[in-house]
Amino acid sequence: MEEGILEQATVYLLNSWAWIQTNFLEPERLIELAIIGVAILSSNFACKWIHKGILRAVGEHPLVQKADRRFLHPVLTAAISILLIFTARLLLEPLMATYLLNIAVSLLTAWLVIRLAVGLLANRELARLIAGGAWTLAALNIMGLLDPITTVLGEAQLSLGDVEISVLDILTGIISFAFLMWMAFALSSLLEKRLQNVDSVPPSIRALMTKFGKILLVSIAFLISLNATGIDLTALAVFGGALGVGIGFGLQKVVGNFISGIILLVDRSIKPGDVIETGGTYGTINRLAARYTSVITRDGTEFLIPNEDMITQPVTNWSHTHRLVRRKIPVQVAYESDVKKAMALMVTAAAEQSRVLKVPEPRTLMKGFGESGVDLELRMWIDDPQHGVSNIASDVMIRIWDLFHENDIEFPYPQRVVHVKNEGHQTTKGLSEE
Numbered sequence: 001m002e003e004g005i006l007e008q009a010t011v012y013l014l015n016s017w018a019w020i021q022t023n024f025l026e027p028e029r030l031i032e033l034a035i036i037g038v039a040i041l042s043s044n045f046a047c048k049w050i051h052k053g054i055l056r057a058v059g060e061h062p063l064v065q066k067a068d069r070r071f072l073h074p075v076l077t078a079a080i081s082i083l084l085i086f087t088a089r090l091l092l093e094p095l096m097a098t099y100l101l102n103i104a105v106s107l108l109t110a111w112l113v114i115r116l117a118v119g120l121l122a123n124r125e126l127a128r129l130i131a132g133g134a135w136t137l138a139a140l141n142i143m144g145l146l147d148p149i150t151t152v153l154g155e156a157q158l159s160l161g162d163v164e165i166s167v168l169d170i171l172t173g174i175i176s177f178a179f180l181m182w183m184a185f186a187l188s189s190l191l192e193k194r195l196q197n198v199d200s201v202p203p204s205i206r207a208l209m210t211k212f213g214k215i216l217l218v219s220i221a222f223l224i225s226l227n228a229t230g231i232d233l234t235a236l237a238v239f240g241g242a243l244g245v246g247i248g249f250g251l252q253k254v255v256g257n258f259i260s261g262i263i264l265l266v267d268r269s270i271k272p273g274d275v276i277e278t279g280g281t282y283g284t285i286n287r288l289a290a291r292y293t294s295v296i297t298r299d300g301t302e303f304l305i306p307n308e309d310m311i312t313q314p315v316t317n318w319s320h321t322h323r324l325v326r327r328k329i330p331v332q333v334a335y336e337s338d339v340k341k342a343m344a345l346m347v348t349a350a351a352e353q354s355r356v357l358k359v360p361e362p363r364t365l366m367k368g369f370g371e372s373g374v375d376l377e378l379r380m381w382i383d384d385p386q387h388g389v390s391n392i393a394s395d396v397m398i399r400i401w402d403l404f405h406e407n408d409i410e411f412p413y414p415q416r417v418v419h420v421k422n423e424g425h426q427t428t429k430g431l432s433e434e
Contacts, residue, residue: 032100035088043080050076078112110138173225180221188214207272207288208265253308257291260307264288270310270317275385277316278305284386298388318385324357325385327393329378331400332370334410339366339374342409349399350380355392357381373412 082105089101114134153168191213195206264270265288274285276295283297292304318325333342343364350362362380369375378400382392404411 028096029100031092031096032098032104035092035101036085036104039081039084039088040077042084043077046080047076074115075112078108078115082108082112107138114138177221177225180225181218184214184217184221188217205265205268208262211261211265211288211290253306254291257307260311261288261290261293264293264307264310269320270315273386274320275318275323277318278310278313281305298391318389323383323385324381325383325389326379326381327389329380329393329396329400330367331376331378331397332373332412333376333404334373334412337374337409339376341407342404343376345403345407345409346376346378346400349403350378350396352399353392353395355382355384355387356396357383370412372414 085101085104085108089098089105092098092101150168153166153171188210192210195210198206270276270285270288270293272285272287276283276285278295281295281297281303283295283301283303286294286296286302288294288307292306293310295303295305297303329346331342331346333339343366346364347362350356351358356362357380360381362378365377365379367375367377378396380396382389403409
């Protein structure tokens with residue numbers, strides 16, 4: 001058996017060497033190879049000269065350098081090489097066969113077209129991957145090697161139960177899956193951007209449509225890629241049952257958060273742009289993802305809260321029905337002060353703030369008589385809780401402080417009465433704690 005393998009290997013090597021001698025080592029082929037090498041080197045020198053001319057005309061701008069490096073240089077190199085090789089082919093055709101020059105022109109033309117097509121992609125790594133794969137297929141087809149390779153890969157089959165899958169089917173499925181998944185995510189991103197510009201649709205409905213659109217597109221891409229491999233889709237019934245059992249045991253939290261996110265979008269209890277407070281976190285909802293809710297606080301910190309917690313834990317939505325929020329500021333004044341004047345000054349302090357609404361107007365109420373002073377309460381309304389509710393209260397209290405000091409309104413100190421007992425009599429003293 002070993003001797004048979006050695007004989008086959010020897011025959012293959014001899015045939016390969018004969019093919020190399022016929023196609024590359026003959027004098028005519030060597031001339032063609034030299035012409036191709038000179039053309040490529042000359043095009044590179046020409047591109048460098050063009051690059052310097054562009055920099056002298058436009059200046060060393062980063063965008064110009066980036067465009068030249070990513071797009072202009074490879075495209076010009078291929079175009080000039082094609083022009084030089086094509087010219088050499090026209091000159092040599094009356095004298096000799098131009099086998100390699102024809103192949104070089106075809107390969108460079110395919111590379112130029114592919115490079116122009118993928119140059120529109122923003123992702124550089126993805127563009128290189130697509131360009132390399134497409135050019136490899138084009139090169140094999142031009143050299144006449146694509147059909148033999150596909151035949152060999154199609155004959156190499158694997159048995160999966162009653163299904164026969166070839167290596168070619170697997171490679172086709174992988175390429176189809178990668179391309180279709182990229183298309184699905186690109187289309188879902190485009191759908192999300194389009195829906196964001198539709199003001200007539202509520203934010204929660206836009207998020208729900210975006211989420212279902214992404215799920216639908218990814219599912220279709222997955223099924224088409226499986227079909228491309230030749231797998232019968234009816235066999236997914238067993239796989240689906242196994243997946244359901246796995247989800248039931250190992251992915252309870254993930255599925256729970258996913259279902260909770262859908263419930264939040266359907267009942268519209270919270271939506272992007274709402275101002276909420278939950279678990280000590282106060283901020284604006286940035287987005288509703290499949291697993292979490294993104295909340296950005298006033299200091300720029302972004303919290304990722306699981307969707308399940310948004311349903312099971314108490315949530316204060318400051319803008320659920322409307323954005324009107326009433327703030328209460330308790331203030332205590334001394335008994336010796338003019339209470340009515342203090343109440344008017346508190347209203348003035350609130351009215352001076354631009355964020356405090358004029359309708360409903362701010363009001364001050366007397367809440368009771370405390371141990372040390374009279375208890376007052378200022379009530380005011382705002383309609384922009386997304387800009388903060390504590391900061392407006394702070395601004396109003398600072399203004400109350402200034403107005404009280406300007407108008408001799410005193411803040412009380414705690415009052416205490418101390419009884420001192422002696423042997424024959426009892427003395428009562430009033431003390432104020434500072």
